[in-house]
Amino acid sequence: MDFALSEEQRLLIETARRVGERFGPDYWRQKDRDKAYPKECWDAICEAGLAGASLPEEYGGSGLGMVDTALIIEELCAAGAGSTLAQIFMLNPIFGGVAISKYGSDEMKREWLPKLCSGEMTFSMGLTEPDAGSNALEVRTFARRDGNGWRVNGRKIWITGVPQADKMLIVARTVPVAEAPKRTHGISLFMVDVNREGLTHTAIDKVGTNTLPSSSVFFDDLRVEPEELIGTEHEGWKQLLDVLNTERIVTTAGLLGTGRLAIKLAVEYALDRKVFGDRSIGSYQGLQFPLAQYWAELECARMMNFKAAWLFDSDQPFGSESNAAKLIASQAASGAAEQAMQTMGGMGFSKEMHVERLWRDARLFRFAPISEEMILNYIATANLGLPKSY
Template sequence: MNFELTEEQQMLRDSVRKLAKNYGLEYWLDKDEKHEFVHELWSELGKNGYLGLAIPEEYGGAGLGMSEMTMVIEELTLSGAGSTLAQLFMLTPVFGGVTINLHGSEDQKREYLPKIASGNMNFCMALTEPNAGSNALEITTFAKKDKDHYIINGQKIWISGVDIADKMLLVARTTKKDEVAKKTDGISLFIVDPKDPAITCQPIDKLGTHCVRSDTVFIENLRVHKDQLIGVEGKGWSYLLDTLNAERIVTTAGLIGTGKLAIKLAVDYAKERKVFRDTPIGAYQGIQFPLARHSAELAVSQLMNYKAAWLYDQNLPNGSEANTAKLIAGETAFQAADRAMQVMGGYGYAKEYFIERIWRDVRLFKIAPVSEEMVLNFIAQHDLGLPRSY
């Protein structure tokens, strides 16, 4: 495994960095205040091939992988987007692109992947439920077979991007939990239309990530043709794990870029700000040391995430690496944003200095898409061999 960038990867980073200059901090501040999706940026990413990086060339993609996707996300977040950008890549390139590419039928691949790669189709995923939370195996949304269709009923919560989605990856039980031999059996994945009258959405008023709306979703007698089932009925849990590991890698890439952005804003401010004497506050070790530590921690997380992405691209187990990288990046990115706000003092609380948006948005990722506590559970059980604690 070699972490030295190939010439193609370096060109990719350089090109997306140039594009991102047109969508910097001011752009994201404006979109945040208006609670608007970043349609202009998303359209340009699609036109330039960045949304189809991990989609095979035969379906309109670049035929690259998760490694290249992480690099693009790092550059976009560092240029001003912050952690919200990682959410956007989760929704369509991962929930739509990765899932269908790995487990969809040939017809599904030909129908959806070219549209995802070009930016002409957006996805969201409906997994989380009010009474299940992190315990996804407890979902009760149920798809009942009815000849060539399924009739689906249930409720989902914290479904991001449903308002701008053309399709939804819907996770439901096709066999009730008390009727299966293994609790991971009986879960199925469907591609559904979120604009169907059987689906109603209620926006959630939340702290940050205002460019991506989140909703409670109600599903009542949704009729879905069997052709919209992904893979084999009842085997969706194994498919979902591939999607969720990719989600963690994408999230971590966004957190690394966000942490670096927060440190850059703090450093730029500390180089100029003078208090009490004619020396910039950046000369004080009390300012330097926390920023230096966070920079080092981000570098470690980045290397682990590159390893996770490389393993993913080789179709090798990557759960431990993806979870470890996400744990460190989530904590460090938030601490970096918090320290940057502290460095700026009162100015850090002002929107014109940008860090308050970054601070609000990045706090989410200590909780989502997987909480720190659930990551620690995973490491304790799978890496240390300790008894399951939950």
């Protein structure tokens, strides 16, 4: 087993670091305050060739793997963005890139993937519904046949990046549950224009991740053309899982970058701050030990995430590894950000020190894109062989 990075990977990390440092904590604090999309940062990421790292070379990507993508995302997030930047990778190289490169038509690949890599086109995914969150098989959005296409009706909630997106990957039922031979049958994926009659959206006010809006989305007889089907009609469940499982790897990479940044800020403050005499507060074990604990947990999550990414790149099952990595990383990153606030005392509660934003943003990923409880359910049944509890 070789843990050494290749020269190409070292160059990728250095490139990501340089791009990330151009958009440091002050940039992200301002974007968070203004609730503004970080377009300048994403454009720079695309210009550096980082957005399409895992996409095929023939369509403008670099033809690298998920390990390389994880390295890029962690470094970008550690430079100042925190976990919210990883969401933009979810939207584009994952929701758009994985879906199109694996299941899209040749025309989709030729027309859309180069624009994704260059930043000319952005994506979102309509999956979650008010009554179908973790239980995605219960989606009620329905696409009924209309000539050679479909008409979609339904509602989605907590959909990220809709106002900025050109395309949305819609998950809909095309066969009612009652008529399907099995629950996984009758789900289809469509890639449609966001700016189209029959699709409307409204913003959701929320605690964090303010640089990427979340929306409720409504479909009212939305027309979908035949060439907008992704993969095979009625058999979209397996295709959806391929998209969602890689999402875990991207999420974890962003959380690892968040944890690194939070600990770095805490250590810098602790070394400089003196309260009782000439000794810095960083010399007190009461502050050292919690930060050291989260550092250890983040390192373990990193190793598991690399294993998951390596398994993905090797075309092997990686669900257990990607879920376990996300579980530990979300807890460790959220805890590290809160401990950084505690280390700084009252200053940690100010926006000046940046860690409150890291804390607000990281907290989302304790229950998104999959909750801790659902990950533990998965591990209990898939890895421990225990009976299903729900």
